[in-house]
Amino acid sequence: MADMAESPVDTRPPPLDLTHHLSRATRNRHASSMKAFYKYFAIPGIGQLAGGLPNNYYFPFDTLEAKVARPERWTPTPNRPIDPPATAAEDACDRLSALKIGVQSSPLNQPQDAIAVPHTSQQPNPVKKIDLSTALQYGTAQGYPPLYYFIRQFTRDNMHPNCPYQGGPEVILTNGNTDGFAKTLLALTNEWSEEKDWVRDKEGLLVEEFCYMNAVQGGEPRGLNIAPVGMDDEGMRAEGPGGLREVLENWDESKGKRPHLMYTVTMGQNPTSGVLSLARRRAIYALCSKYDIIIVEDDPYWYLQFPSSTAVNTTTHLSPGSSSFNPAIQVLANGEPRPTEWKSSGFPFLDSLVPSYVSVDTDGRVIRLDTFSKTIAPGCRLGWITAQPELIERILRITETSTQQPSGFVQSLIAELILGPDHTGLSAPPTASKGKGKGGLQDGQGWKAAGWVRWLEGLRGNYERRMQKMSAILDAGRFHVKTGRRNSLDDGEDEWSVVEKTQMYSFDWPVGGMFIWLKVHFDTHPLYHHYAKTGSAANKNEGLMRLAHALWVFWTTSPYLVLVSPGGIFSPTEAIRNAEGWKFFRLCFAAIDEEELGATSRRLAEGVDAFWRVRDVRVIEKLLADDEAGVSARGGEAEGLVGMVGPC
Amino acid sequence: MADMAESPVDTRPPPLDLTHHLSRATRNRHASSMKAFYKYFAIPGIGQLAGGLPNNYYFPFDTLEAKVARPERWTPTPNRPIDPPATAAEDACDRLSALKIGVQSSPLNQPQDAIAVPHTSQQPNPVKKIDLSTALQYGTAQGYPPLYYFIRQFTRDNMHPNCPYQGGPEVILTNGNTDGFAKTLLALTNEWSEEKDWVRDKEGLLVEEFCYMNAVQGGEPRGLNIAPVGMDDEGMRAEGPGGLREVLENWDESKGKRPHLMYTVTMGQNPTSGVLSLARRRAIYALCSKYDIIIVEDDPYWYLQFPSSTAVNTTTHLSPGSSSFNPAIQVLANGEPRPTEWKSSGFPFLDSLVPSYVSVDTDGRVIRLDTFSKTIAPGCRLGWITAQPELIERILRITETSTQQPSGFVQSLIAELILGPDHTGLSAPPTASKGKGKGGLQDGQGWKAAGWVRWLEGLRGNYERRMQKMSAILDAGRFHVKTGRRNSLDDGEDEWSVVEKTQMYSFDWPVGGMFIWLKVHFDTHPLYHHYAKTGSAANKNEGLMRLAHALWVFWTTSPYLVLVSPGGIFSPTEAIRNAEGWKFFRLCFAAIDEEELGATSRRLAEGVDAFWRVRDVRVIEKLLADDEAGVSARGGEAEGLVGMVGPC
Structure with missing residues (x-):
């Protein structure tokens, strides 16, 4: 398969031989013995009795179809712009709340197209052929050919056009x-066992x-x-x-x-x-x-x-200043200059990352x-x-x-979505469709690379908006206000006056990803000194970790009702967990329904504030005791062997 | 989840503790640290900021659909019965050929139903809920709940109702x-390396x-x-x-x-x-x-x-005698009695296996x-x-x-096919559909266990028919007929008279699976003695293995054009490959188009016959030399890294 995108002479130096990193088991692997026979497969008219395949006419799936989004379903950054910039974060929140218009409505109400993977396409070129007779059959370990070639080309030409070694990278699905x-x-590490191996190994x-x-x-x-x-x-x-x-x-x-x-x-x-x-x-x-x-x-x-956060983190409030859309500026999303000698990916969005x-x-x-x-x-x-x-x-x-190989169901559906039937490449103009497949665009063609990049831009826009919303709310709620004197006014209302503003937590506005990493300043909590004293020799922070866990439990109680991930589960060693991990909590702004994002964020901030009003150790201890009782009452694993997987 | 199918008191003895078989690495594995938080997920109204999930409204797939077969698409065994039994295999072949009516026509011409997986089902029970908002999200490692519970129930109740240990088996997808x-x-073996480990380990x-x-x-x-x-x-x-x-x-x-x-x-x-x-x-x-x-x-x-083969293998010709469809007979597909004390699977077909x-x-x-x-x-x-x-x-x-977890695309489509939307179990009557999903039956319900078993019966019927067809043709062609005297007749035609019938190969009619295992009797080949002499000390069969390889190459040439798998690639050791493996070839009757099955089988038999007419060593040597030249001309791997996977 000729690689059209490569220049005729590749002057880059080749990659180093790094095979000394391979594990023993991986060095011992050999290509399948079947491989020697591939060349015979190509003999015209050969009767194939060699492979151990079922017959593709006996698959019960005749076609696969799907309703899919158009690439432009979601608005890129900056969407719903805050303009002019809000001076107070809380203002920005209200504004964001007001702008919350139906983004969470069913995607089925959005424009959509139907894609279809036919049972048998007449396309002779395996790189262009997308059908169930091939996708649902045994295939190649590097990936379903059309999808493999799309990913390979997109990876090499659009994601990493500046890979510095000769030939550029290879891919495998x-x-x-x-x-x-x-x-x-498995490829790069050898198993090691204390009972039989040397420490030096x-x-x-x-x-x-x-x-x-x-x-x-x-x-x-x-x-x-x-x-x-x-x-x-x-x-x-x-x-x-x-x-x-x-x-x-x-x-x-x-x-x-x-x-x-x-x-x-x-x-x-x-x-x-x-x-x-x-x-x-x-x-x-x-x-x-x-x-x-x-x-x-x-x-x-x-x-x-998220370019908007780069500005926010230095100015401490929202700013629309950053733009990743003007390739002339050559500024990356993090504000860093882009090397001028670098090749373009072909897409301003990708160049900006x-x-x-x-x-x-x-x-x-x-x-x-x-x-x-x-x-x-x-x-x-x-x-x-x-x-x-x-x-x-x-x-x-x-x-x-x-x-x-990955499942042919997902491989063929994504291939059809992006490439469309009988595609002639990732950027070529549509040709007459010979098969019965249908890609993700209205005209039956696939999204192609441009549609795929536009889809990613739209997702970035939406996650960035969510990030801003949660960050603004948490920014606004980060101070605990201690009140002092109490005056009874003429109209019978009480008045509290601020005597001290204590910062309960801090965080950087996320410059990327799906999470806010919240550091709670437990040292400003009224009971800090009490719990700081209750450490053990093995772990001087044992008491403080209990206080931190109490906050985590407190959040899950009414009216706060928020579940977050404690920093301990991102601490790769016990030492880190005990020294620093307990101070942190990870908040995901990506998964929750957008209607609930604001209210949940506010409950989270209010939970901390209420926790800072707890001055009685017995309240903390009761929280912890109740939680432990709840754990034992539920008797460990509720669902037998259930193993929830995903980024925890 | 209560297991309805189990009797209240399980008197079976529990399974043994076999954890001493676990590998060191597998013993060292711990449950995900996220697991401790499952119980909090269930708190009503909890704002979930803990998981690291993307938002399911941002999935570009709004629905998945498919056209699918009905369970009864294919005819079970015995289909197209040979009745009365043919006395000569070749007759049977012709009969089978004549009966070849459109089985290979596009399945799209067969009755089919459309199934649909909706984006969001309102079903609150995760075991009944089949939709993209759950199937395309991170899930549970044991499998997508509806599919997992189907497989678990089918495995325990229908496939293995007589598992003898307490509680019965568990499953994981x-x-x-x-x-x-x-x-x-990975679970049960420890890596071992010659360079650092003891042989005893x-x-x-x-x-x-x-x-x-x-x-x-x-x-x-x-x-x-x-x-x-x-x-x-x-x-x-x-x-x-x-x-x-x-x-x-x-x-x-x-x-x-x-x-x-x-x-x-x-x-x-x-x-x-x-x-x-x-x-x-x-x-x-x-x-x-x-x-x-x-x-x-x-x-x-x-x-x-294939019950028909049990009869064939003892009688050496086709017989419709075996029946696996009368549960009263209690005979398994291989002719063995089924233990009378055993529980039924609920399906005569399954009971017969x-x-x-x-x-x-x-x-x-x-x-x-x-x-x-x-x-x-x-x-x-x-x-x-x-x-x-x-x-x-x-x-x-x-x-x-x-x-x-397996891909949610395939898990949800198969779950919908078999279970249907808002299913109430595997055998319960249809209820009003509350979701927008649609299962594999005309009324929108899923196939259920009965439909699934019927589908399997149909597949067995079709593969059994193919097996019979190829076996009959090969049976008919297994003798090489040596001719002697030549008489010139009055009408100018030559006449050959049979002087010797030599069996060139033998095989058992497959009693199961997708393959014929053909043993070629090279010792009856005219050049056997020549090649038997050319062995080496390391491998006395070296010459004969060349002769066998020559047959394999000969088959791939015109007009025979058949590709089969040589026995060597099923020989787990070199000793077996050298001693016995070279005599065998595996033929798959499953994958090839049914229109070509007869002709290809005949070409295979004719190829052996023609090979038996080769009496000149130079012909063999030229075959081998040409093949090797072809291999080097093509320069090894034609498609770079391509790794074809599947049962070789």
């Missing part, structure tokens, strides 16, 4: 990023100080050291105490090998919502290159970068995980890995003997 | 059986002498000994030379631990197509119980058991793999594991940090 990371762990995984724990939960059972690296508002730090340089330079060999693998979320970090700048990427990459570390970049939120580590990956040591979970739906269980071809080939071998 | 086996290997995997190699390819990279067990026409043997008892009793500890894990395909074995009798199952199970072996039973073809190892699993040591690949379509990438709850729980933990 996965069943989502958790699957992608699981395969990456214990491998490690570098992670952010606060991180998405699924990665840790995947690595720990394999015996990996979990090595946290310090962070700031962008994400992982290269320098300073606890930064990557320090962690690597001072690595204590007595606890295992210096890690050769890093897991990182760099865009809308989960849970802290930072976006790692290009400058920081270069600094961290240089260290990884020096210490020969493979970077696994998991970025489900890459298109959710802080780019992936792939753009600085001169060695070919970046393994990037992408997913349709946040752009289409988590239930797709569909994503892809981007990396140098040598590493992708090893992951292909793992895929062949595990998931084999 | 997988992304197909290759995924299921990969997770089973090397674990092993018992497999059939000829087997589905994906299992071997999954186990070998982990350092497992592959331990083949002898077979007969049923499948794995318990007794005799090379049988399971001998392999275990004489296990040579110097090559590793005695295996604690068995991988077996017992119904329509791939590639030999045997069906393991109940008597044999009991014998093998007793040995596994004695030697503490976990049995992994991979049975994608379980419903494809040789049952799973689960039915004799008193210890709880059977892990069964089931898939929708052969009953709906391989592209589903959907299946399930059946085992005792303790083992399922460990596999759930592995699932949480790898595939998470």
Whole structure:
């Protein structure tokens, strides 16, 4: 398959040979023995009795169809602009509330088109053929050909046009990023066991100080050291105490090998919502290159970068100043300049985003995980890995003997949505449809790359609006107002006068992703000193952690009724959980119905305020006791084996 | 969730604790830390800011729809009956050809119904709710609740009503059986490496002498000994030379631990197509119980058991004698009596099938793999594991940090097809539909269990008919007729007279599955003695393997043009490949278009016959040389990284 987008002469240096990072089991993998026979498949008129396939006429699904959105369903940033800028955050909230017009109404009331995947298309080219007779049959482990080629082209030409190594990256489809990371762990780490292996053989995984724990939960059972690296508002730090340089330079060999693998979320970090700048990427990459570390970049939120927050975080109030839509300005969503010598992605929106580590990956040591979970739906269980071809080939071998291929139901429906029937490429003009398929546009063609980018812009716009709404409400409620003297006025009303304003919590407006990372200032709580005294030798913060848990429980009680994620579940080690994790809570502004977003945010802020009025230890203790009783009353697992999955 | 089908008092003994079989990494797995919060999800009116989910209104898919078959689309066994029985196989072929009426016409011309999965159902019960707002969101690792409960109930009540341990088996959904086996290997085997581990720690995997190699390819990279067990026409043997008892009793500890894990395909074995009798199952199970072996039973073809072949194999010609449809007869599809004390599955068809190892699993040591690949379509990438709850729980933990859940696209479409909207169970009468969903029946209800069983019966009928057709043709062509004297007759025509009938190949009519396992009698080939002499010390059959390969190549040339799978790729060890594997070829009668089935089968038989007329070594050598030149001309992999997956 010729790659049209590539220039005739590729002067970039090739990626390094990094196969020494492969696990023993992965080195031992061989291509399927069936592979030797592919060339015979192409013999004209050959009677195929070799494969062990069922007959596609016996599939009970004759066609698949769907009603789908148009790419322009949602308004991009800045939508419902706050203009002129509000001077007080609460004003902005009211304004936002007033503007809440039907965004949460059923999408079925929005313009939609019907797509269709036919049973059998007459298209002879497998890259253009989208039908059930192929999509629901056994297929290729790298992905359903039309979808694989779309993803490959979009990844190479539009997402990472500036990948610095020769030939550019290869891709393989996965069943989502958790699957992608699981395969990456199998490919690049050896299992280690205390009972039989030397400590010197214990491998490690570098992670952010606060991180998405699924990665840790995947690595720990394999015996990996979990090595946290310090962070700031962008994400992982290269320098300073606890930064990557320090962690690597001072690595204590007595606890295992210096890690050769890093897991990182760099865009809308989960849970802290930072976006790692290009400058920081270069600094961290240089260290990884020096210490020969493979970077696994998991970025489900890459298109959710919020330029409005960059302004807000420096000015402390809403500002429409930032624009990511004027490519002449060459400013990235985080306010950083875009390198002028860089190729354009072809789309101003994509050019405006802080780019992936792939753009600085001169060695070919970046393994990037992408997913349709946040752009289409988590239930797709569909994503892809981007990396140098040598590493992708090893992951292909793992895929062949595990998931084999993502479900053809989702692969064919997304292929038809984006590409349309008998497509002639991602940007080519429509041709007469020969098949019976139908893509996501009114004329029966697919969305193509332009429609896909427009869809992402619309999603960014909507999540950014939600982020602003919750942030503004929380900003407005962050002070606890202590009142002093009480005066009885002539009209019988009481009057309270402010004697002290105490800040109960703080947070950065998210510059990316789906979360607010709330730091609660428990040291301003009236009972702080009481609980600060009740620590143990093993954990001096034991008492304060109980106070923090009491707030978490208090939120779940009436009238506050808010459930948030405690910082402990994003703390990769017990030390972090005990030292800092308990002060934080992660709030997701993405999932809740938009009608409830404002009220819930307000209840959250009011909950803290009410908690700050609690001055009696017995109230806290009763909250904790009641909660524990509730836990035992429910007797542990309510639903047997149920295992809820998803970014916790 | 109350299990209605269970009797109030379960007097069966509980399964054994077999957790000592778990791998170290699997023992180290812990439930997701999010789990502790489930109970708070249920608080009425709670504002959910805890989960990291996207908003379901931003999914571009508003509804999913499909045109689907009715359960009765295909005719069950015996369809197109050969009656009265043909006395010559060739007659039967002609008859079958004549009866070939449009079965391969587009399924779109058959009656079909439209199913629909709505965006949002108002159904409050998650087990009854089938909609995109739940199916396309993050979900539970055990499976989408409606589908999980269907599969669980069908598995327990209909497939294995006679599971002998208390509580019966639990299930978890997988992304197909290759995924299921990969997770089973992770759960039950420790990686072993020659460079650092003791030989005594090397674990092993018992497999059939000829087997589905994906299992071997999954186990070998982990350092497992592959331990083949002898077979007969049923499948794995318990007794005799090379049988399971001998392999275990004489296990040579110097090559590793005695295996604690068995991988077996017992119904329509791939590639030999045997069906393991109940008597044999009991014998093998007793040995596994004695030697503490976990049995992994991979049975994608379980419903494809062909009673007609049982008769054929003993009488050597077609017979309609066997009937699996009269439950009063209590005869299984393989002719064995069904234990009279056994509970009925509720369906004569299911009662007529040789049952799973689960039915004799008193210890709880059977892990069964089931898939929708052969009953709906391989592209589903959907299946399930059946085992005792303790083992399922460990596999759930592995699932949480790898595939998470099968794709919601396929889960919701299959759930809607089978269950229908707002279903009240698998056998309950239709109720008024409250949602906008629509199931696979004309009235909008789902197929239910009865429809599902009827669908399986229809598939069995069709695959059985195909099997008969190919078997009859091959039966007819198995003799090579050597001619002697040549007489010139008055009318100028030549006449040849038969001087010798040589059998070129033999096979059992498949009693299950999708394959014919053809043994070619190379010892009757004119050049046998020439090639028998050209072996090496390392492999005395080297020359004969070249002769066999030449036949394989010869088949792919005009006018024969048939591609089959050589026995070598089903040989789990080199020793088997060299000793016996080269004599066999696997023919799949399932995938090929029915119009081509007869002609292709005839070309296959004619190819052997023509090959038997080759008496010149140079012809053989030229075939092999041309083929090798073709291989190098094409330069190895034609499509880059393409990895075709599926049962090879």
